[in-house]
Amino acid sequence: MCSYADVMTGAGTTISDQSLPLRKMKTLRETLREKNLLNNFLEEQAHRLSKRDSKIATHLLRNYLDMAYMGNITIGTPPQEFQVIFDTGSADLWVPSISCVSPACYTHKTFNLHNSSSFGQTRQPINIFYGPGTVQGFLGSDTVRIGNLVSLKQSFGLSLEEYGFDGAPFDGVLGLAYPSVGIKGVIPIFDNLWLQGAFSEPVFAFYLNKCKPEGSVVMFGGVDHRYYKGELNWIPLSQTRYWQISMNRISMNGNVAACSHGCQALLDTGTSMIHGPTRLITNMHKLMNAKQKGSEYAVSCDAVQTLPPVIFNISGIDYPLPPQAYIIKAQNFCLSIFHGGTETSSPETWILGNVFMRQYFSVFDRRNDRIGLAPAV
Template sequence: MKWLVLLGLVALSECIVILPLRKVKTLRETLREKNLLNNFLEGQAYRLSKRDTEIATHPLRNFLDSAYVGTITIGTPPQEFRVLFDTGSADLWVPSITCGSPACKTHNTFNPQNSSSFREAGQTVTIFYGPQLIHGLVGSDTVRIGNFVSLNQSFGLSVVEFGYDGVPFDGVLGLAFPSISITRAMPIFDNLWSQGAFSEPVFAFYLSKSKPEGSVVMFGGVDHRYYKGELNWVPVSHTSRWQISMNSTTMNGEVVACSHGCQAFVDTGIPSIYGSKEMVTNIHKLMNARPEGSEYVVSCDAVNTLPPVIFNINGIDYPLPPEAYIIKEKNSCISAFHGVVQAASSENWILGDVFLRQYFSVFDRKNERIGLAPAL
């Protein structure tokens, strides 16, 4: 998987106060008189849900800041799986009980014969994640994410896996747009949306720093307790993956990458940050980083002296402090930036978990935009 390669009811006390009766206009009435009601409600749509059931947070476990994994169930009766919630892909897959690859022996596997609601689709599928891949069959069954139930959900069942040995998850749950689904099936988020599981077609991520607990993915709305300030909305530039336009990348006021604008993928399935090899080399020079195998080693003291790397997105600066982009590993520190060879005519970046730990992220399917705000 690319993870390797590009390798919370709050009880409220209710006080009743008896006051003299008098007619006071409600906020709704005042806004309606001034023709501002619709604007107000639209602006609040992602902070308040109409009913508690329309927004749900699902816990994710943080595995060493490298993968954020949540539990789902598939089948009747339910079989449990740990999956990577991935905004960089659109398919759901888990290992099949018939999988003979070594990776499958250390992960939970799905047994179709033990589910009364499973249906075969009669097709095969091969999904590549960089050099990692899965090959298997396509079926459909009932899939549950917390209280959300997706009926007749298509998913892949791997019978061959390459590159998944030792990963802390059984499969992947893709949250990108339907256009990149390899199985050509409706992704689970779209299926839930079409079945009326939530009123607002949005999901959001809060990724904890270092702590195993505390991370969440939320569906159907946004809980503002996870971020500070206001959400800044960025239009999606291409409706396949969650792709946005980026203006520049700077350090100490100097443009070090994306000097003429570039594209960036906001990807929860990637632990680090990836850019063109040439641009990442520029950043590593300013960090005094030295190559060591496939990593770049940095002095651990540099956390106290290096400036932030600033990504300017839609005219707003998103600083990434050195304590975020310098990763401590035992007795050394390594850079979270990785360079990959790209075509000379393009410059693309992947903003993975290193960036998303700093910024709460909202993915709005209806309006095709991403909301970002400093995470708490």
């Protein structure tokens, strides 16, 4: 089991210029209490690495304390570099503007539009709403690079004000959800790359490693089989806005613990934990004999050896999450990664964040509107 100083919810599910469909646990300011941990965080170097298929672009991600996974992109001519969350729970790309007046921008890299010869300015105002915060600013366009992938005249947001991102270990967010949840009239970067012929297959995939800062990747245009075991199980999307699927049930020790009549689940790389309806999460914690500790639930660290796996049944396939994954050590106690707060969504909806995706290599297939899952190596 890895040891962490705190728990963080990342960028997470968003909907631009509309109300938030799912309420997340808490803001980054609240959850990143151990601010001194940010000082030792090193920037990752992003490269296109795959030698197997020239059409597969593999981009390195850096794991920040198993809470967030970031990669580098560049914007402009000459390129200005930023660390962003590659977020399946939103569709917009944004970074801080040099004109941003919020305290959060003072500790992050900012884009200077005056230093880019390829920048195109629209001044269209934008408002992007996240679970942990909001971004207000304007829309611009420029050359955006993800390693060797180049998106020309890519629309992106430039923040003038940011709320809830103080102390975040990333500068901005690169959304990978469907265009319908993004800023109206904007073609997201993945769609632009697809239209511009950057890859032959409109798929991307994530391998998120555990504990180590290095080794995680997002790949575009194909799948590298070295990152998973066995065969991919394909799951059709239940709707094509977020990466949403139907889930049959959640069980522990052979008993249904939640989702007894079926439910919905979102795979979200912008969220670190697993979120569900509060009353069902409370019931699951009772089965774990977990005790409430503020807004979180704690168990005896010795109990990790005896707790059962939590099993997510999706399309008839069991996806176990062992206690070593769903219990994390924080300071001198052990916390559950299950959190409530999705009551505003209908039907019953769960958010499966990075703690789930570390166990399962995940493929997001836009052509066929499906997700592939297989045990990660």
